[in-house]
Structures are given as C-alpha cells and as structure tokens.
Amino acid sequence: MKNYDVIIIGGGPSGTITGITAQKQNPDQSFLMIKEEEKGLVPCGIPYVFHDLDDISQNKMGPAPFINVGGEVLIDRVTDVDINTKILHTESGNEIAFGKLIFATGSIPIVPRFIKGYDLENVENILKSYNYIASLKEKILSAKNIVVVGGGFIGAEVAEQIAKNADKNVTIVEMGDHCLGQAFSPDFAVLADENLKKIGVNVLTGNTVEELLGNHGKVEAVKLKSGEIIEADMVISAIGYRPNTDLAKKIGLQITSNKTIRVDRFMRTSIEDIYAVGDCSQTIGFITGRTDNIMLASTATAEARVLGYNLSKIGILRTFSGTLSVFSTELNGFAFASAGAIEQSAEKANVEYVTGSFKDMDRHPGTLPGAKELRIKIIVSPLNGEIIGGEIYGGKSIGEMINIIALAIQKYITVYELVSFQVGTHPLLTTAPTKYSLIKACEDAISKINSRGK
Secondary structure, eight states: OEEEEEEEEOOSHHHHHHHHHHHHHOTTSOEEEEESOSSEEOGGGGGGGGTTSSSGGGGEEOSHHHHHTTOEEEEOOEEEEETTTTEEEETTSOEEEEEEEEEOOOEEEOOOTTSBTTTSBTEEEOOSOHHHHHHHHHHHHTOSEEEEEOOSHHHHHHHHHHHTSTTOEEEEEESSSSTTTTTSOHHHHHHHHHHHHHTTOEEEESOOEEEEEEETTEEEEEEETTSOEEEOSEEEEOSOEEEOOHHHHHHTOOBOTTSOBOOOTTSBOSSTTEEEOGGGBOEEBTTTOSEEOOOOHHHHHHHHHHHHHHSSSOOSOOOOSSBOOOEEEEETTEEEEEEEOOHHHHHHTTOOOEEEEEEEESSSSTTSTTOOEEEEEEEEOTTTOBEEEEEEEESTTHHHHHHHHHHHHHTTOBHHHHTTOOOOOOTTTSSOGGGOHHHHHHHHHHHHHHHHTO
16 A cells, blocks of 8 residues: 655646645655546636637646656545545555645535526536546637626626637526625726627626526527526536535545635644645635635635645744635736635625725827726725725736736735835836826725715
C-alpha cells in the first residue's frame, strides 16, 4: 500500500495552489493529488470557450506546476475515507494511506430538478469538466435558439459569448430585477442588462421558468410563469453552484448550514489532520461575521496560500477576518467590478452607510480612442469613514481599481486617508490626476458624512 504525507482531493485552483505552496514549505514530505480528469479548465475562463477562444485547449489548466515542485498526480475518484486508519479508497480499487488529507473538491452546478423537463436532451449545465465543456461547445455549434436560465456572472458571460456568434438567438431568463443583481446595486446592474441587449441577447428579467417543453425526449421550448413560450433547441442552466461535499459528509466532517465543510481560520476541519479549502469549505462574511459561501477562484487561492504555509505548523498568520466578495466581469466591452458590501447587503446586515459617487472618462482627455465612461460608487461607514464596499463600471482599468478598494476594505482604510492617496496616472491608462475617480468618490462621501452632522 502506498503512503503519502499529504493527499489532496481535487485539482482545481485551490488544490493546485495548496499543493504548490505546501510542497515548497515541506520539500521532504510526499504529496499526492487525486483528480478525476487528466485535463482541467481555468474555471473563470469557461464562458470564453464558446466564442473568444478558438479552441478549448486554450483554457486548459493542468497539474504541471504542482508536479514541477515534486508532487505526484493520480487520475481517479475517491469513494471513501477511513478516518481512523487514515486510508482512502478509490473507484479503481486503490487503497492509499495518508498523514494529512485536504479536501479541495470544489463545487458542482445546481441541477434544476424543480423545473419539469429538466432531464430532457439538450438541457445542459456549466460543469467544470474539460470533456463535458468540449462536448457542450460542439452541441452549441448546431443549436440556433438557446435559452440561458440565470443572469448571474456565469449566465451573463455565457449568454454574451454565445450571442457573439451571428447565427444564434440567445435569451437569458433571470428571476431578479436585473442581471448581476446579487453583486451590484440596481443603478449598476441595469447597465448589465443594457449591454447584454446591445450585443443581441433577449433579456427577460423578473421572470421564472415554469416548464421545459419537449418532443421525443428533446427540449424544444421554455414556458415562463407569465405564460410566454420561447422556442429553444438548447437550454443552459446557470442558476448557481453547490459545494461538492458529499464525500466529506459521508465520512463525518462537520457541515455548515450552507452545506460547506466547517473549518477554522487555518482551514482545519473538525477532524484532526483533515483540511478543506476553496468552494467546498466554509467562509465567514466580513460584514455579517457569519458563515457564508463565496465561490471565487481568488478567494480559493487566498485560502490555499494560508493553508499551504500553515499545513505543518503556523508559519504565516491569517490576516483577514472575513471573506470579501470581489467580483469582476466584462459584457459587450464594458467592465463591471464590485467588492465588499453593496447597498443591498449593507441594508440586509443592518449596517449604516453613506455612498460616494463619481462619473468621468477612463482616459484623459476623454476624447482619446478607446475611452469609456467610468462610474464608481463606494460604500462608507459614516461613523469613522471606513470603506466597506465599492462598485465600478467602465473600461478594463477598473479590474485593478477594484483591487485597490478590496485592499482598502481589508486594511480598514478611510476616505480621509484616500483623499491624499498618491496615484500614478497616464492619459492612455487612467482618469486624470486632477480628478482621479476613486479620490473624487471619497470626497463625495466625506461631504455626505459632514452634512449628516449639520
């Protein structure tokens, strides 16, 4: 029987970064990664397989970096773990002993079993599987009328990419008032609807699917609760993901109310020498302080580095007390980004706030080729001026500006400090130094805080 010091179940971003980091810190230990498919995908890049990338292989993610630092990889599926003997069993009949075990099992699509007809042929999900997505790409080539159910990040990005193909009629059905409505306040989310429509997507918000209609076992239409029937020879469900924790639950790990594996600040589970990281593991919301479940690769890799450095002993302290939701995407050439609390989440958590806003062009002068309107909103505590959230819309430069806001939130930076923030600017890259958007939004927030005291 083979024996490894550390076994990682899962080969996505969290498993890979945990393995690389931990192996570098513990070069004398043996590491094994067990993953179900030889080829993997960059999860956030999956939508772009359907248009912007010429071939799915351009979005391939493999375990080579882990192997390069000394790790081993086994293509198999773990079916059981004996926590007393520290032996795991795989589908192909392997029995392997371990010293420490890491769950990096990720998340899987929520299958809409509550919708009649969900099991018809050509009703698909966005499964994070190389082979599945390769097959789905081929099916999309022969489909004409495609309905995407769900207007979150994945649904909106998939709809946008498929709509770039001139021969496709794409409809997105979202139950909320706007696409991206969970990550942005209404005045920003409405811009997502507008940009999807501009690229040719039929956007139906405030709608839910009642039934998927079929003929001879294949989907042919979508019936909405409003009674409207939309022709569809393919339906793609993008209503979210759930933590892949079935094995963890089976072996007795503690599971939270959000169906994630309960962990402490250093990713340790309720059972000694067993850890969990990434989408399958518990997160704590930085606003609520309660168990949450943020499924982002950026969050997963931050956790993975914490675990990798602390696997054998506490080598680096975890410095963030709560998980930020830092999102970004691009629709129709316009970028959307948010971090921390938005107005809805602050209100839900009963957190007092003011907002600071500013609009400008993302180049100076704004007449330069490629310049786009930039809109920024920051969410601020009126008690001390700390920044607790932000939203930005504009060109590609906002992808890094939102990271400045995320750092400001993590380090408890106030709007008073940011008004003297020393920035680097350039006409082709940023807004003008005389009216840098983030600083102007801070000034607006300060003025609102001051007016409250009068």
